[in-house]
Amino acid sequence: MEAEQRSNPGARLVPGASPARSATMRAAVHQRYGPPSVLESSRIGIPQPGPGDVLVQVGAAAVHIGDYFVLTGEPYVLRLAFGLRRPRHGIPGRDLAGVVAAVGKDVTTCRPGDEVFGWSTTGTLTEYACVPADHLVPVPADLSVVSAAAVATSGLTALQALRDIAGVRPGQSVLITGASGGVGSFAVQIATAFGAEVTGVCSTRNVDLVRSLGADHVVDYTQTDFTCSDTRYDVILDNVEARPLAATRRALTPTGTLIPNSGRGGRVLGPLGRIVTARVLSVFTRQRLKPLLSVEKRQDLLTLADLIATGQVTPLIDRTYPLDEAADALRYVGAGHTRGKVVVTL
Structure with a gap:
């Protein structure tokens, strides 16, 4: 169901070694609220996982309308949660899929080299993301990294x-x-x-x-x-x-x-x-x-993985963009006429 792809992101990722503590990574970052043009391509330090965290080498990250609202800072009520004058976390994105690069000492649900998907609260438009282990589940067999990234939110x-x-x-x-x-x-x-x-x-x-x-x-x-x-x-x-x-x-x-x-x-x-x-x-x-307030739960993500594995649900992908074009991806989402999901690939 992939309507358009601008790269070849469907192939499986090849897991690499855990990056050195001094290494840096590419990320899409915004220091202030505003239109997608405020996003800048930056190099920042790679985060290190805590005891219950997983460091994920991000292969793809979906963006949705909520990411656009947080980027622009409108409606203003959002700023109560994300920063009044400027964003607390300057990296957009919530959904991701990729390969486990390293795990904290208390993590037992996955290990380096595993393919996982889920969500992060500190941004996913970056080459590596540090994610609590209970925010991730295994990627179903035969599901591309792009499709897996589109699922969570x-x-x-x-x-x-x-x-x-x-x-x-x-x-x-x-x-x-x-x-x-x-x-x-x-x-x-x-x-x-x-x-x-x-x-x-x-x-x-x-x-x-x-x-x-x-x-x-x-x-x-x-x-x-x-x-x-x-x-x-x-x-x-x-x-x-x-x-x-x-x-x-x-x-x-x-x-x-x-x-x-x-x-x-x-x-x-x-x-x-x-x-x-x-x-x-x-x-x-x-x-x-009954207005909806969705709450991310690992068990529900496993339920979705089962629906996907049994062929009852297939993520619909509209377009993919490389990380350097993340601003274009968010601009397209903000226009409000996507057909399924928009995914940024790394």
Whole structure:
């Protein structure tokens, strides 16, 4: 499902020796908030793993809309977590896949040379990343490093929304907006694996793509407004939130679940206003309005690895960029029309 690749990143990495303490590495770094042009290619010291950490030689790192928001510092509420005046961690990126270069003395789940994927909280657009061992799992057999890097954030969001919040069961009707995007492309496949009747909402150019992901029905939003049809859904995962809450609720069954999941909104509070509104409305209706707060869990990442290994889920890759073009990758993600995931290769 790789729509476009600008290099040949699918080959397996060849593990190398652990780097010397004095060695340096390439990284994409921003010292201030701003557009992607604030990213600079720098050489910085290679981090050393603590007792429970793993040093990963990064082969690929996915970027998503949250990385773009942190880079720009908007909505401003994000700065409470990432630094008020300037970013605390100047390396963007959260998802990664690569080869274990070294492990801390307490690590028993992997060893040097193992291929792993997962997430980091200190940036992944760099040649090496120091990651807690419980943030990593083995790469499934026959999965490329690029595809593995695309899984963690978007895959976990889709899994937890559908399984934990909505409790999707076989036979339920599930509608997913932004069905061709990062979270949406995982959600369509996961809901299908759970036995739901899946409807994906996307633009004209992505109708065939979303159908190929397993959707039973596809709504082209340029032709049809799903909130104005007579069809009602047990679950709506709204990754776009282009329609008012009141309109989207009309497409729910009387006891259905709506999960708002767009990070966009105003420059100050972002989506917080819509989240608060959804929670207040939940008190006065039998419909469940449940904004999503995804939490990375290693066990859930293992669940995704199993779904991938059994062929029920395949990461959808839109484009790949080399590290030197990380700014272009984030600019493309920020435009908001990705088809699956965007990955930076090293």
